[in-house]
Amino acid sequence: MIAIIDYDAGNLKSVQKALAFLGEESRITRDYREILAADKVILPGVGAFGEAMGQLRRYGLEQVIREAVAQETPLLGICLGLQLLFEGSEESGGVEGLHILDGQILRIPDREGLKIPHIGWNSLHLQNGGRLFAGVGEGAFVYFVHSYYLKAADEGIVKASTEYGTEIHASVEQGNVFACQFHPEKSSGVGLQILKNFAG
Numbered sequence: 001m002i003a004i005i006d007y008d009a010g011n012l013k014s015v016q017k018a019l020a021f022l023g024e025e026s027r028i029t030r031d032y033r034e035i036l037a038a039d040k041v042i043l044p045g046v047g048a049f050g051e052a053m054g055q056l057r058r059y060g061l062e063q064v065i066r067e068a069v070a071q072e073t074p075l076l077g078i079c080l081g082l083q084l085l086f087e088g089s090e091e092s093g094g095v096e097g098l099h100i101l102d103g104q105i106l107r108i109p110d111r112e113g114l115k116i117p118h119i120g121w122n123s124l125h126l127q128n129g130g131r132l133f134a135g136v137g138e139g140a141f142v143y144f145v146h147s148y149y150l151k152a153a154d155e156g157i158v159k160a161s162t163e164y165g166t167e168i169h170a171s172v173e174q175g176n177v178f179a180c181q182f183h184p185e186k187s188s189g190v191g192l193q194i195l196k197n198f199a200g
Contacts, residue, residue: 002024002041003042005029005035006030010045010046011078015044018185019195019199022195030061035068039073041075046080046145048091049097053092053098056084065098066100069177074176076180079182082150083097083105083181084098085100085177086101086150089105090104091105102153103150104151106148106149108147108149108165111165117145118164121143122170123141124136124138124139124160124161125139132171133194134193135197136190141187141190142190145183152172157172178198
């Protein structure tokens with residue numbers, strides 16, 4: 001069973017629907033025991049960094065996420081869920097992230113002709129042999145919705161990047177922790193392959 005962490009941060013049903021399409025059982029939950037007993041855990045999310053960290057702490061979910069990672073349960077952060085795994089974000093100065101991975105979340109720089117938030121399909125440059133990307137071709141397109149992006153401290157954990165005014169670290173993996181800035185559940189066949197690789 002895959003636990004989808006519920007902290008009132010949106011896009012839960014679309015993740016669950018994509019998993020159901022793949023034949024995977026999942027449960028939207030904030031129950032401590034259910035999350036720790038799950039085979040895999042997904043931390044989705046849309047919205048503001050500071051508010052999301054506040055919700056995780058309010059529901060006591062910060063600790064359960066750390067425990068799931070410590071017991072080596074595979075964890076997938078999606079969109080804001082990726083950002084929360086890092087140290088902090090320019091969006092919410094002074095708010096500490098989970099800091100499970102090293103890196104900062106920065107605002108996409110203003111450039112003429114570039115709309116922020118970045119909403120739409122971008123191609124991925126695959127690097128460093130990401131397990132999520134087995135069966136996914138170089139240049140595959142995925143769907144993004146974000147105004148802030150990851151700059152990982154260690155480029156060795158970056159498994160996919162994209163360009164949108166700057167280089168964006170679009171997906172990372174370290175041990176049992178995986179994360180995507182894009183939305184695999186909204187990224188058609190490519191996204192389903194990524195979710196299948198995580199669930200498999």
